[in-house]
Amino acid sequence: MSEKKAMSEQRAMSRKESMSDQAHKRLQHLDEEWDLIVVGGGITGAGILREASRCGLKVLLLEQKDYAWGTSSRSSKMVHGGLRYIPQGQLKLTHESVIERERLMKEAPGLVDLGSFTMPHYKWKFPGPFSFNALLAMYDFYARLWAHYFSNKTSVVQKLIPGLKHKNLVGATMFRDAFVDDARLVMRVLDEAIADGGTAMNYSKVVDLLKDGEQVCGVCAEDGITGETVEFKARVVVSAAGVWSDPLRAKVGEKPVIRPLRGSHLVIPSWRLPVAHACCFMHPDDKRPVFVFPWEGSTVVGTTDLDNVGDLEDEPVITNQEIEYLLKAVNGEFDSADITREDVISTWTGVRPVISSGKNIDPSKETRDHAVWDKNGLVSVCGGKLTTFRLIARDVLRKANHYLPDVTVPADKEDATIFHTECEPVEDKRFAALGKQQQKRLQGRLGIRLQEVLQQAEDSDFLRVGSTDFLWLELRWAARTEQVEHLDDLLLRRTRVGNLIKNGATEHMQRIGQIMTEDGGWTGSKWEEELDRYGALWKRAYSLENPA
Template structure:
């Protein structure tokens, strides 16, 4: 892939007055999926994201690609069918980022083992030829062998089944790279700030601001477009209200908190699913990058935030359940990192609990012709994008054409046999990372003793992955912030220095980046620790 920097892509925009077919606002899973679908159909496509790619919800998920066992229990069979199909396609199109993961569903009553087995056999059946593996009923001894830290005094057996696991931020980056490969222009740190309309009141221009431009550089760009897609996730209503301030909000944000523990609390290669907590949620504990990731909660938030912070009460909910079921029981001091994400839930009834609301997506058009898409989940991003393009075509904004993404391999495509680790997520690009590590004097040196990442990965992220801040590198190009927040704070000065040399930044920039990152990362430590 012939990589172009942000500056090169912006220069291309300055040098042309062409009409764009699709302008996508929002660089999360949905927006990136729309940009890829559009560009792979041969449409002239621009994506702009006011922060970094997957800065919001799309890098703060439970890292699962799944059909949704809970949705099956709620009777949402069509949603499960769609998600299981998309799960299978994701594994085919990005095997370096999506892997099957074994889950143990423990039973604590004699009848639960049979009840869960019936449900999961239906789950297997719905997956059909795209199944990740067959579910199996387990004895008490077999459950203990699979998850040795599970408290067994009340255990009656369980069920083993398979779902998918991924690295969400890296998957988003793969979508951005693939969209670029297919001809799209993809820009982080660019924000849509204004629209212009034709005589019929339909949007035909977008003005956006480059947040990284200096005072002597072009800061604002105005482009002509046939269509605009609002894929801003939990912020979807901000843009909708620009069209009509009388519109009722489309979504209600729901916050999900997670915590990261040392791998010793979940040895082996199996995750655990606790099917029903006190408030009706499902709680997952999964192995991820030599750690144990546990989540999630489900609580409504009044307003969306770009940096949601998990409440201590949410984290205590998770820890209380773990103390009941794991031996040894984890304590606050064992937690390496905490994080929260906001889900954009379409709420038909304000009285509903967020844990019971469907994650199905919604595509609607505003009065000025802007296409708004929201809801859904990571697993179904591709289908959401396809629905958006079909809706644009049906409305006459773009010519009708066939979707290409069902069999479109993402950048880095490479069949992997081992578990996801910090090098395997590069897939076919790992050779470039390895070669770079050998050409740099300290390229193979670790960023921190408690983290797997090396200095070459920082330089690679700057040169090939549009990373422009320390946060970009430590939070989303690597996952250092999530794996060990304190360790990421301690290596931030080194990362800032490496990036400054590569990007020709000053010591002032280094100092500002360190302060910004360390302030941000404090929110990923256990509260008041």
């Protein structure tokens, strides 16, 4: 037996549970005592669970709603180095982000993939080719590769970005970053953590901290499904609650630190605005960067950057101000496109957990770096970028090491993979018939569970859902094993068909209902209730029917 295969079998034997096993548990069935409890199931919390389980800790993650429900399913879908942070002097953040971007593309192809970006340049307008290419030189230096160039052939630029305005166009700079399905990244990281012994539960809200005197020694959590409350003891509690961090920090006497900033996006059919590259340009009003990029067979326009108002417990909704802002941006850069509200398939709005400087400055100028604090056994982490979640997790564990002296936290540069990569070759004729690109996509999205997914899939599950790249087997697997409690969990996070198909994919509800009753264990009344709930939610928060 080869050493690689022996390692694979040894790791498989050491895995305690899969997400499938944990899907059927609720809080009252879990152990009462843990080494570490993580509050928050976004990418930061998932990363902490991953690194803690790798260290051999007995660790529990509790998410108040669904995994990635907040910021981590509503980003701009980019794994990037933060080019705009260089002029702001955040060189360390950019350097770390570029290195982590390259790592993620290497470890998770099909989930984190190289993206081509184009910045058009116009006479007498910022940024010019020279200044922009100077920034990219530093960008590529950090990545240790030369991956940008300027083209003054406007005909070539217009072929890559059809419909781009040509008046005063002098050329464009091409460069690289990466794209990701952010919610699926969270699920893969969670799955890797669970395979190494971690435990994760969604719809489990931490309502209070347990204390021994002033020292935090656990949490009280409310089960969002059964309504029961359960207490858990822990050597240390970590808050990775994103924009919900301040209420938990207040329980140990800490002051608010979060400035919640909202960002919204429009999804339009690719035939209305076909782009081969992501196109970035400056908004005519405030000179903020705006992106138009291909995503899952559609085209996305985003994003805004505004102070968020309203209750953070409610689903964030795009505002009329943001709709007009994004339409003005895209129609200004693609001056013959005439994109209107009627072209929009769906929208999404996310709220970013940015650390406030305490100053009345433009939202875009607030730092995107993270910070970690420890107060009486509550270790809090706020801010940060999706791209650097692994480094953030290790910073958190180093801060928590005071309470876990027997744990060795890996160094940032240690070459431990985020994802298990020693997967066995897939021997399935149906999988082989999908084509190389779709195979790569499924491997990236499903990771170590791919073999199980294929074994449980029916022949008809290898068909696409409408015109999307999603296959029915992805919905069936999620319904069966990935803790899907509500219909929006399935259609807006485990998959994206609710964002990509008109009217939230209502034309496919008959088959989706069959999957949820057969594989999700839903009753007929549960399905009808969820159908009504999802329809109202989609109209309110993911369409232009009821903008704020």
